Amino acid sequence: MDEKPIIVLGAGATKACGGPLTDEILPAALNGEMAHDDRTTLVEDREELLALASDFLQDCFNVPLGREKATKKNCPSLPMVLSMLRRSAAAGMPIGAWQGDRLVKAKRAIEYAVFAVIEAALRRIPSDHQFHRKLLQPIYSRNVEPTVLSLNYDVIVDNAMFYLSEQFQGMQPPDYRVQIATERYTDFCTGGTFGQLLKIHGSLNWLYCERCGRLDLFVSEGMRTGKALDELYNSVPFDDAYSCRGTPCRNRPNCDGFVSPVLITPTYVKDYENPHIERVWAEAEAAMKEADRATIIGYSLPTDDVEVAMLFKRGLDHLPRDSITVVEYIRDEEDKPAEKRTPIEEHPTGQRFRSLFGAGLDWHTTGFKGWLRDQKDAGRFPFTQD
Numbered sequence: 001m002d003e004k005p006i007i008v009l010g011a012g013a014t015k016a017c018g019g020p021l022t023d024e025i026l027p028a029a030l031n032g033e034m035a036h037d038d039r040t041t042l043v044e045d046r047e048e049l050l051a052l053a054s055d056f057l058q059d060c061f062n063v064p065l066g067r068e069k070a071t072k073k074n075c076p077s078l079p080m081v082l083s084m085l086r087r088s089a090a091a092g093m094p095i096g097a098w099q100g101d102r103l104v105k106a107k108r109a110i111e112y113a114v115f116a117v118i119e120a121a122l123r124r125i126p127s128d129h130q131f132h133r134k135l136l137q138p139i140y141s142r143n144v145e146p147t148v149l150s151l152n153y154d155v156i157v158d159n160a161m162f163y164l165s166e167q168f169q170g171m172q173p174p175d176y177r178v179q180i181a182t183e184r185y186t187d188f189c190t191g192g193t194f195g196q197l198l199k200i201h202g203s204l205n206w207l208y209c210e211r212c213g214r215l216d217l218f219v220s221e222g223m224r225t226g227k228a229l230d231e232l233y234n235s236v237p238f239d240d241a242y243s244c245r246g247t248p249c250r251n252r253p254n255c256d257g258f259v260s261p262v263l264i265t266p267t268y269v270k271d272y273e274n275p276h277i278e279r280v281w282a283e284a285e286a287a288m289k290e291a292d293r294a295t296i297i298g299y300s301l302p303t304d305d306v307e308v309a310m311l312f313k314r315g316l317d318h319l320p321r322d323s324i325t326v327v328e329y330i331r332d333e334e335d336k337p338a339e340k341r342t343p344i345e346e347h348p349t350g351q352r353f354r355s356l357f358g359a360g361l362d363w364h365t366t367g368f369k370g371w372l373r374d375q376k377d378a379g380r381f382p383f384t385q386d
């Protein structure tokens, strides 16, 4: 029987590998924890971006900067800041004393800060924390095409899928199910794709031109794990994609627009009219309806993620409940025997999933790493031996 697994990755999956959670990104940026070794962004540009981000957050969001270190407690929510910047810039409205070109520059500065922090964290992922690769490898090796739905902006899973496609599938890249115009990527795709990668909140490596609607794929230094990525990288280096002066659309001379990364905040999905995002949501729903099993890792189903809850409900309701796996992380539970672990009805994440789908879900509290270990020991998905 053909397997049709769908894997859903939330912030907890990135956290398990050492990547930053959303509310850790602004403090990390303000404290200077980011990549400083890119060669193509002018140093003046980068310094200007960081100074701008600091000034803006201090002026508009009362972040106390000086000798004090930025913390989660004194930084605003990143999704809120990004949404306010995007909407105000688009509508020509001020935020505090910031308006016009200065506000657009602040927007680019914050987007750069997000990129730089995640990029820096990506480079630091130790080889024994490559859980995405560990999860997907047995699936690739038995020639099953996985569908991965990522709620994250980072490129950890992109990385794993490109790497595995090179190992097992003759460099057939994953299909993002959006219209990527980047020639090198479309060249790869003409040889066939393997698996789908649906990024419903966008991605750090997607750059979009609002003027002409073109979407490009950029590859960062930290993503270069194989030959395919090296080739992509050489055609579209990522480092020069971020600048407060703006990165011109690759559709020149036909378009004189500028591109920005596609980072959609969950609460504002429907407010941001990007045809690519609209398409990937439709593709995600269709893929979910086809799936014979869903594995949801590191996603807590927050109560304000209404769109995602609706997508899950429409897309996964056909599945028997024991084919819906929810992997949550509770400290130290991976070392406890199964009967001593927190049951679904006693955990807020478990309660929310149970409200949505009812009883009988395959519930785990061992986190990404502990779950992989248990599944492997028991010969269960993804390590099934058929």
Ligand SMILES: [Zn+2]
Pocket (backbone or CB within 6 Å): 209, 210, 211, 212, 213, 214, 249, 250, 251, 255, 256, 257, 258
């Ligand atoms: Zn354009």
